[in-house]
Amino acid sequence: MIEARGAALEYSDHGRPVFACQDVDLRVESGEFLGILGPSGSGKSSLLYLLSGLKIPTTGEVSYNGENLTGMHEEERSRLRLRDFGFVFQQPYLLGYLTALENVLVATPAVTRPDDALALLEDLNLGPKSHRLPHELSGGERQRVCVARSLLGRPKVVFADEPTASLDHKNGVAVVQLLNRLRGSGSLVMVTHDPSMLEEADRVVRIVEGRIEPSIA
Ligand SMILES: Nc1ncnc2c1ncn2[C@@H]1O[C@H](COP(=O)(O)OP(=O)(O)OP(=O)(O)O)[C@@H](O)[C@H]1O
Numbered sequence: 001m002i003e004a005r006g007a008a009l010e011y012s013d014h015g016r017p018v019f020a021c022q023d024v025d026l027r028v029e030s031g032e033f034l035g036i037l038g039p040s041g042s043g044k045s046s047l048l049y050l051l052s053g054l055k056i057p058t059t060g061e062v063s064y065n066g067e068n069l070t071g072m073h074e075e076e077r078s079r080l081r082l083r084d085f086g087f088v089f090q091q092p093y094l095l096g097y098l099t100a101l102e103n104v105l106v107a108t109p110a111v112t113r114p115d116d117a118l119a120l121l122e123d124l125n126l127g128p129k130s131h132r133l134p135h136e137l138s139g140g141e142r143q144r145v146c147v148a149r150s151l152l153g154r155p156k157v158v159f160a161d162e163p164t165a166s167l168d169h170k171n172g173v174a175v176v177q178l179l180n181r182l183r184g185s186g187s188l189v190m191v192t193h194d195p196s197m198l199e200e201a202d203r204v205v206r207i208v209e210g211r212i213e214p215s216i217a
Pocket residue numbers: 011012013018019020038039040041042043044045046047193
């Protein structure tokens with residue numbers, strides 16, 4: 001479904017090249033929960049950006065359903081992301097002046113209905129709080145709103161970048177379990193430094209200094 005072949009991502013550190021990812025050969029299969037584990041600075045976020053088309057590889061290529069993301073115009077990639085991908089980031093980024101329900105609806109194409117958004121918030125035990133503003137919610141609740149937002153368009157792939165980083169362990173586990181349960185037939189690609197968050201993963205790969213090591217689960 002998603003395939004990286006010889007993909008590398010190079011940043012420029014004030015003119016000096018820094019490889020965040022190198023020689024990445026990795027497939028994300030349809031419907032799988034793929035965990036990407038690695039220490040801080042190992043290139044996890046960079047790899048997620050490559051797989052999701054948020055960044056294009058400096059060398060090598062990344063394809064989605066056989067289509068090379070590198071060759072696509074940025075607008076086309078952005079349409080594809082909106083249509084097929086959902087994202088959850090480390091921090092629960094929400095618009096402070098919108099309610100939980102409005103925050104879920106705001107990022108998705110007009111075809112989605114408020115009923116679907118409310119049903120998702122109910123599944124995430126936030127039904128009675130859907131009218132609240134972000135500052136009236138706890139950190140775990142805010143991240144669950146982000147989970148609802150990422151799932152509303154029934155994405156083919158959800159990319160989660162350390163979604164538990166701002167949560168305590170119990171809330172972190174709960175968020176991952178909900179993401180995994182509610183993703184339906186979509187794939188889930190989650191990066192984390194914490195192996196205990198990947199207990200439900202179908203497969204875990206480890207990244208060290210920008211390179212993928214052999215599968216460990
Ligand atoms: N914009 C940038 N310019 C230069 N170097 C960068 C940039 N972004 C990231 N890097 C470097 O690329 C490497 C990988 O960064 P990345 O954020 O992908 O790692 P990570 O594993 O997600 O880290 P963390 O777990 O701490 O979030 C690091 O050495 C980082 O310093």
